[in-house]
Amino acid sequence: MSTTRQDRPATPSSVGPVKEPLVGPGMMVLFAVLVGCFTAWGIAADLTTPMVAGFKRIFEMSTFQASLVQLAYFGAYFLLALPAAFINQRFGYKVGLLTGLGLAAIGAFAFYPASKIMTYEAFLVALFAMAAGCSILETSANPYVIALGPESTATRRLNFAQAFNPLGTNIGVLLASTLILPKLEDNPVDLTSLSPGELHTIRAGQLGAVMGPYLGLAFLLLVIWLVIALQKSPPIREEFHSEASDGDATGESIAKVLWSRKRYRYGVIAQFFNVAAQVCCWTYIIQYVQQALDGSLKLGGYLLQVSLIVFLFSRFFMTWLIGRVRATKVLAALGILAVGLCLIAVVSPNVVGVAAIVAISFCLSLMFPTIYGVALQGLGPATKFGAAGLVMAIVGGAIMPLVQGLVIDKTTPAVSFIVPAACFAVVAAYAIYDLRAPGGSAVLATEA
Numbered sequence: 001m002s003t004t005r006q007d008r009p010a011t012p013s014s015v016g017p018v019k020e021p022l023v024g025p026g027m028m029v030l031f032a033v034l035v036g037c038f039t040a041w042g043i044a045a046d047l048t049t050p051m052v053a054g055f056k057r058i059f060e061m062s063t064f065q066a067s068l069v070q071l072a073y074f075g076a077y078f079l080l081a082l083p084a085a086f087i088n089q090r091f092g093y094k095v096g097l098l099t100g101l102g103l104a105a106i107g108a109f110a111f112y113p114a115s116k117i118m119t120y121e122a123f124l125v126a127l128f129a130m131a132a133g134c135s136i137l138e139t140s141a142n143p144y145v146i147a148l149g150p151e152s153t154a155t156r157r158l159n160f161a162q163a164f165n166p167l168g169t170n171i172g173v174l175l176a177s178t179l180i181l182p183k184l185e186d187n188p189v190d191l192t193s194l195s196p197g198e199l200h201t202i203r204a205g206q207l208g209a210v211m212g213p214y215l216g217l218a219f220l221l222l223v224i225w226l227v228i229a230l231q232k233s234p235p236i237r238e239e240f241h242s243e244a245s246d247g248d249a250t251g252e253s254i255a256k257v258l259w260s261r262k263r264y265r266y267g268v269i270a271q272f273f274n275v276a277a278q279v280c281c282w283t284y285i286i287q288y289v290q291q292a293l294d295g296s297l298k299l300g301g302y303l304l305q306v307s308l309i310v311f312l313f314s315r316f317f318m319t320w321l322i323g324r325v326r327a328t329k330v331l332a333a334l335g336i337l338a339v340g341l342c343l344i345a346v347v348s349p350n351v352v353g354v355a356a357i358v359a360i361s362f363c364l365s366l367m368f369p370t371i372y373g374v375a376l377q378g379l380g381p382a383t384k385f386g387a388a389g390l391v392m393a394i395v396g397g398a399i400m401p402l403v404q405g406l407v408i409d410k411t412t413p414a415v416s417f418i419v420p421a422a423c424f425a426v427v428a429a430y431a432i433y434d435l436r437a438p439g440g441s442a443v444l445a446t447e448a
Contacts, residue, residue, distance in 0.1 A: 022157055024149040030231055031148050031157075035164045036224050037097065037141045041134040042168020043217055044104065046308075047176050048073055048127065058207065059120050072124045074398035076131035077138075077391060084139035085388035093147070094233050096140030101225040104133025108218035115211040118204065130214075133221075135391060142372055143387040155327045155373035156319055162369040163315030170308050175213045177301065257382040263434060264386055267375025270430035271393040274367045276400030277338070277423035281360050282307065283401050287413040288357060292349040303354065307361040314365035327370045328434045335428025338363035342421035349414035357417070367427055374434055396423075 023031045048069060055069060088096040107130025114122035145161045146154045258264055285307060286300030293299065322330055341363070344356040372390055379386045400423060407416040 020150040020152050022149060022153050022160065027148045030228075030233060031145070031161070033224065033227050033231060034097075034141050034145055034148075035161050036227075037101070037137055038161050038165045039168035039171075040101075040217070040221055040224060041104070041137055042165040043172040043175070043220075044108075044130060044134050044168075045073070046169045046172030047213055047217065048131075048172075055120060055123065058210075068124060069127060071398060072128045073131040074395055076128045077135040078395040080132045080135035081139050081388040081391040082385075084136040084391070085385045087136065088140055088143075088384040088387075092233075093140050093144040094228065096136060097144070097228055098225060100133045100135070100137030100140055101221050101228070102133065104130050104137060105218045105221040105225065107131070107133055108214045108221060111211045111214035111218075115204075115207040118207060123210075126214075139388050139391045142369075142391075143376065143383055146373060146376065146383075154377075155370055156322055158369040158373050159315065159319045159322060159327075159366065163312070163319055166308060166312040166315055166365075170305070170312060173305060173308060175216075177305075179213050180209050254382045254385050257379065258386055258389065261379065263377065263437065264375045264379060264389075266430050266433060267371055268389050268393050270427050271368070271371050271375070271390050272396035273400070273423040273426040274364075274371055274396075275394050276396035277420040277427070278364050278368075279397035280401050280404045280420040280423070281357060281364070281417075284404060284408065284413060284416060285357050287408060288345065288349070288417070289354060291413045292353050293351065303358060307358045310358060311361040311365050314362045318366040322366070322370070326435075327366075328374060328431045330366055331370050331374075332428055332431035332435060334363040334366055335424050335431055338424040339421050339428065342417045342424065345417040346414055346421070349412070353414065360420075363424070371427070371430065 084096055084100065087099055107126050107128070110126035110129055111123070114126045141161075142158065145158050149157055282304060285304050289300040289303055318330065338360055341356040341360050345353040347353075348356070372387075375390060376383055376386050400419060404416045404419040407419055
């Protein structure tokens with residue numbers, strides 16, 4: 001039977017407090033490149049979000065039709081996560097990374113022919129391909145980061161890498177707000193009065209504005225692909241010891257390992273509601289500002305940008321904090337705090353409520369990577385497929401915002417924040433479960 005950390009005999013080097021490194025020897029360059037991947041898919045995700053409004057304006061369609069943008073994006077994440085796990089299992093994480101980057105780049109380049117075809121369906125195909133690549137990339141990059149160093153620093157390492165994802169998020173929002181959306185509003189002309197030729201010319205210019213940033217993203221993805229392809233991967237221990245099985249796990253045994261681990265099963269559920277809460281809060285902050293402050297779309301967009309900046313800097317702070325405090329203790333506290341902030345927003349639709357919603361991003365900053373790291377702990381050979389399940393849980397970001405939107409239609413934006421409050425309660429419950437479970441998560445940022 002394999003020996004656990006607690007069973008190993010003490011050695012001179014292990015006597016006394018030992019501070020293990022964040023990244024393993026010889027792995028810093030590869031880790032830095034992986035950080036670039038986290039930034040790249042952050043750009044892709046939030047460059048896409050404003051396209052719901054953009055395509056609605058360009059093609060004169062309903063909100064439901066325009067919302068297919070998000071369905072295509074999150075749907076690709078859901079559908080491609082499991083194939084990504086098979087790629088990682090058969091060929092390794094590096095091939096998974098290159099496959100994801102290549103497909104995402106192809107999808108981003110496809111925005112050029114889509115802008116010439118000038119149909120909504122062509123853009124959806126390009127978007128689906130790009131999101132499919134990002135799904136494979138994320139399924140591969142997250143567990144790869146976990147593997148690039150000691151188990152005791154795995155959660156902190158993933159939090160640090162994930163800290164650069166909101167940097168990409170802010171860049172994506174900035175690109176959309178400066179390079180795309182303003183150009184869609186430069187033609188305050190009654191389109192119904194235009195001839196088919198004039199309408200074609202205007203739409204061609206608008207679709208060209210959409211195309212530009214995506215081509216830039218495509219070249220960035222291509223550069224990262226080349227760097228990873230040329231980088232020799234150091235030998236690593238791809239998964240940590242599995243408490244469930246000492247042998248190789250394949251097929252049915254992998255499913256049995258995943259299902260038998262409550263920490264993993266509950267982690268998938270928690271991740272579903274975590275992503276759901278994040279998308280809900282960021283999607284509907286604009287409507288909340290309009291109700292609470294009688295604000296404009298511009299003010300709502302500004303406060304969304306402020307929220308993303310809070311999220312960005314909080315990620316780095318949380319990486320430092322969980323080097324000193326157990327990660328799930330912080331997760332439990334932030335989950336409870338987020339529930340309270342949502343309830344404040346419900347009962348105080350004014351400047352206090354707006355401040356509460358912005359502050360929710362502080363709580364969100366720790367959640368995704370911590371749930372991810374804790375849920376994967378001890379899965380051994382099942383880690384690759386466990387990672388796929390956690391990425392598939394991102395589909396929560398497509399489902400729960402629909403629920404909140406329905407609540408808004410029936411009540412008000414303020415009342416609708418009861419939906420993310422319920423989501424955050426699930427996250428807090430998962431953290432409390434991990435703290436109370438026998439042999440609770442031993443994933444710490446450092447050894448004290």
